[in-house]
Each structure stands twice: as structure tokens, then as C-alpha cells.
Amino acid sequence: MRKTARRSMAETTPKKKRLVESASRLFHRQGVEKTTLANVADDAQVALGNVYYYFKAKDDLVAAVADKRAGGIEDLIARLDTRHDPHERLQGLVQAWVDDRFLDALYGCPVGSLCFELARARGPLSENAARPFKALLGWCEAQFRQLGAGDDADCQALHLVSALQGVSLTAAVFGDPELIEKEAKFIGHWLRSLQVHEV
Amino acid sequence: MRKTARRSMAETTPKKKRLVESASRLFHRQGVEKTTLANVADDAQVALGNVYYYFKAKDDLVAAVADKRAGGIEDLIARLDTRHDPHERLQGLVQAWVDDRFLDALYGCPVGSLCFELARARGPLSENAARPFKALLGWCEAQFRQLGAGDDADCQALHLVSALQGVSLTAAVFGDPELIEKEAKFIGHWLRSLQVHEV
DNA sequence: GTCTATAGTTTGATAGAC
DNA sequence: GTCTATCAAACTATAGAC
Structure with a gap:
């Protein structure tokens, strides 16, 4: 049993x-x-x-995994969209990184590392490599815009996604999940500073 | 001729x-x-x-390249250290990413991608994978401390290095060097805001 | 020090019985 | 649909002539 x-x-x-x-x-x-x-x-x-x-070939299996990753990001976004205000939604995104910190500090962000490997190869598989990033950046931009960022929303979205990807890579290099917690707190302060500016 | x-x-x-x-x-x-x-x-x-x-083996060649990367970072730091104030030194670091944006937007940051690949393998080569990151983080922390960051200096250093690594990865995924310019401007604003706070 | 030739594995992919 | 057996190519690494 x-x-x-x-x-x-x-x-x-x-x-x-x-x-x-x-x-x-x-x-x-x-x-x-x-x-x-x-x-x-x-x-x-x-x-x-x-x-x-x-x-049929290894590339087809890779493409299936890439689709799974993109779907995972889209599911995460859908879950975050149930929250009431854009600040809470963005904090939820950061929290998702904190939740995965132990695995990511060993092997990096599964989305970032795969998309990067596929994009760098510049083969047929790199076509869809940007899909999860496009979804994530577009969604973040919408949240920042709702926070009143105006024309800065796309820059702030890029900054947030970059920081999350970068700290996943850095934490993996050191094998230290606490770096992700540390950076999440820093990002949290930043997001909060944008919110109070708004209110 | x-x-x-x-x-x-x-x-x-x-x-x-x-x-x-x-x-x-x-x-x-x-x-x-x-x-x-x-x-x-x-x-x-x-x-x-x-x-x-x-x-003797492929790993020895890989180790030689890893040493070269670490040396490159240490040389960059040495060049930046000739500048007069910490704010200019940090802006110089960001400018180094902008200078390399065309190659990095195709293949990612050479330091980050190599160190990550070696660290993730968790073999004998992953021992020294963190060396360039340790140098970069330590140096940035010292600069932020001189800017009056106090106990926040290590968080700010991690945030800066993460943002640079993250935008290299993101730009590579899209194959777009302008993302590096865009993020560099954003970081530039942030660094300037820390400086005026100091004065 | 430099080269050709090749050993010994491993890998992606296929053939064909069941 | 599933399996075993295997091919052809590619890879790391070595041997040995020069």
C-alpha cells in the first residue's frame, strides 16, 4: 500500500x-x-x-518542456490576477520566487535557464523562447501602469523581471537560497515605495 | 601585408x-x-x-577560461577604481554592460552564463564558479557603503549585480540590445537618487 | 612540440519482433 | 504501443610517427 x-x-x-x-x-x-x-x-x-x-526527435521533447514552462508562467499570472490590487499582485510574483528559492538556488530559475539556453542556440526552438518573458513583462507592465507609473511602466517591468532572473542566477552560482530572500525583501521595499507614492 | x-x-x-x-x-x-x-x-x-x-582534459581548458573570466572582472574593477568617487565607479560598471550590449544581447553575459553552467553541474569546476561574483558583489558593497548606505550596502550590491545579470539574460532571450540600454538608464536613475540623498 | 590516425564511449535515432 | 538490439555519427582522449 x-x-x-x-x-x-x-x-x-x-x-x-x-x-x-x-x-x-x-x-x-x-x-x-x-x-x-x-x-x-x-x-x-x-x-x-x-x-x-x-x-520524433529530442527537439520535440524540448519544445514540449518549453511549452510547459510557458504554461506554468501563464498559470502563475492567472493565479495572481485573482488578487485585488496591483501592488498585492506584484508582491505575489516576488513571493513565488521566494517559494521556489531552495530549488532555484541549486539549479537557477527553470524558466530563465531554459529560455536562455534555447535562445542562445538560435535554432528553430529559439522562436518561442521569449514567450514566457513576453507574458511576464507584459503583465508586470500592466500592474505598474495601474500603480500610476505612466510611461515608466515598461522600464519598471523590465527592472523587476531582470532582478528576479538575476538573483536566481546569482543564488545558483553561490548555491545560497538566502540571497533570493534578501533580494525579495529589497524588491518588496521598492514596490511599497511606489505604492505610497500613489496613495 | x-x-x-x-x-x-x-x-x-x-x-x-x-x-x-x-x-x-x-x-x-x-x-x-x-x-x-x-x-x-x-x-x-x-x-x-x-x-x-x-x-590534459577538456575540464582543464574550461578552468582556464573560467580563470580568464574572473581575471576580466578583476581588471574591470581595477580600471573602475581609478575613478574619483563611488557614484562614478558604479556608473562605470553599468556603462561596461552598455558597452557590451550587442554581444550580450546575442549570447548573454559571458561571466554569468559560464559561472552558472559550471555551478549548476556541481562538479569539481563549480568550486571557483562564484569567484567573479564574489569579487563583483564585494566591490559593489564597498562602493555603496561609501555612498552612505550603511547596513543596506550588501542588499544594494546584490540588487545591482542581479539587475545586470538579469537584464543580460532577458536581452539574450529577446536578442535585443536596447533592453540593456533601457535597464542601464533605470539603474542610473536609482544610483543618482542614492547620491543626491547623500549630498 | 606537432601531427595523423584511431581507440573507446556515448549519443540520437531506427528496425523490427511482439 | 512496447520492447530489445543496433546503427551511424560524434565525442573525448590516447598512441605513436615525425
Whole structure:
């Protein structure tokens, strides 16, 4: 009757989904280039040759993971949009980074690291690499505009997204999740200063 | 008599140095994992088998490039330290990012991307991955302290380094160097606001 | 020091039985 | 749909002539 989360997933979840989830985790920890299809197949408990039934080539699996990342950002945005005011929504975004700080301080932001790896390669996959960033920047800009930022809203959005991406990278370089907490507090002060300016 | 910069380097520079410089450029553009020793040997115009006379293994070449990156940051800091006041020194740091914006918007910050790739692997090379970041953060903290930041100096240093790293990544994802200019202006305003607060 | 040739693995991808 | 077996290419690294 004892079941670990992984085993129960391995037994119940369809193989295609398991492959994407294993790839998602391994791409985060090792990067796309260092992760082999044998790694993914093994982690998902799928025979190596069977991977090609679900994905014609490695790039198709990478594209599926990239879509999952973009969807994750869009889901996060949708959850934040249930909050009442733009200041709380932006603070919620920062809090999402704090929530993930232990994993991100080991392997970086899963979205940033993957999108960067795909964009730098400048192959066919780099087309959609900017999608999560476009969503995030556009959403942040709308929040800052509602805070009364006016023509500065796009600069503030870029600054916020950059700070979050940058601290994920820095924390990963040091392996220290407290850096994310520290930067989150700093950003929190900044956001609060914009709000009181507004009221 | 006509000589391109590359060819003249290929003919006059010692092979070991050429290998490190080719590796440095290729690691920036493709990442360590995607770059093969054949790529490096070809770019440096050195026979593949000869690479192993200078570097026992690929990791030794990677370590040499990592040292070069750390040295580059330390040189930059040394150049900035010739300036008269901490505000000008910090603005000079931001300007260094603007100067490199065209290359960084294609392939990211060479320091950040390499240090992150090495740190994430959590192998023997990740030991020194934090060295350039440690130098940068320590130096920035000293500048902010001289600006009268007090106990906030370390938070401000982390924020500045994060913003620079983050915007390099974001600009690379979009392939847009103007994002670096935009964020540099925003940071410039922030630094100026700290200075007038001081005076 | 420099080169060619190649060993020994690993990798993405395919073939074909079940 | 799933599996085993395997190919062809690419990679790190070595051997050995010069």
C-alpha cells in the first residue's frame, strides 16, 4: 500500500506526460545539452526506444518542456490576477520566487535557464523562447501602469523581471537560497515605495 | 601585408593562448557543453590532437577560461577604481554592460552564463564558479557603503549585480540590445537618487 | 612540440519482433 | 504501443610517427 509520489506517478500517469515531467526536471538540473534521452527514459521508467513513439526527435521533447514552462508562467499570472490590487499582485510574483528559492538556488530559475539556453542556440526552438518573458513583462507592465507609473511602466517591468532572473542566477552560482530572500525583501521595499507614492 | 585581426593572432600568438581565446569565445556563444574540442581546435587553428599537449582534459581548458573570466572582472574593477568617487565607479560598471550590449544581447553575459553552467553541474569546476561574483558583489558593497548606505550596502550590491545579470539574460532571450540600454538608464536613475540623498 | 590516425564511449535515432 | 538490439555519427582522449 505504501507508494512514493514518484512510483505512483510512474504507474498511473500516461507515459507521454511522465516523459515531459522527467525531462522538465532533468533540463532544470542539468540543462538540455547535458541531458540525454537515456536519462529521461530512465527517470520516467520508459524504454529508450519507446521515447521516439511519443517524440520524433529530442527537439520535440524540448519544445514540449518549453511549452510547459510557458504554461506554468501563464498559470502563475492567472493565479495572481485573482488578487485585488496591483501592488498585492506584484508582491505575489516576488513571493513565488521566494517559494521556489531552495530549488532555484541549486539549479537557477527553470524558466530563465531554459529560455536562455534555447535562445542562445538560435535554432528553430529559439522562436518561442521569449514567450514566457513576453507574458511576464507584459503583465508586470500592466500592474505598474495601474500603480500610476505612466510611461515608466515598461522600464519598471523590465527592472523587476531582470532582478528576479538575476538573483536566481546569482543564488545558483553561490548555491545560497538566502540571497533570493534578501533580494525579495529589497524588491518588496521598492514596490511599497511606489505604492505610497500613489496613495 | 593585409592582415585580419584573427589571422594575425593565429600566426603570432602562442597556441595555448589561442586555444583559451577560442574556447572563451565559443563557450560564450554555445555554452561549454555544446562546444567540442574539435570546434575549439578548428577555431584556434590547432590540430585536435595537439590540444591535449596544452590541456590534459577538456575540464582543464574550461578552468582556464573560467580563470580568464574572473581575471576580466578583476581588471574591470581595477580600471573602475581609478575613478574619483563611488557614484562614478558604479556608473562605470553599468556603462561596461552598455558597452557590451550587442554581444550580450546575442549570447548573454559571458561571466554569468559560464559561472552558472559550471555551478549548476556541481562538479569539481563549480568550486571557483562564484569567484567573479564574489569579487563583483564585494566591490559593489564597498562602493555603496561609501555612498552612505550603511547596513543596506550588501542588499544594494546584490540588487545591482542581479539587475545586470538579469537584464543580460532577458536581452539574450529577446536578442535585443536596447533592453540593456533601457535597464542601464533605470539603474542610473536609482544610483543618482542614492547620491543626491547623500549630498 | 606537432601531427595523423584511431581507440573507446556515448549519443540520437531506427528496425523490427511482439 | 512496447520492447530489445543496433546503427551511424560524434565525442573525448590516447598512441605513436615525425
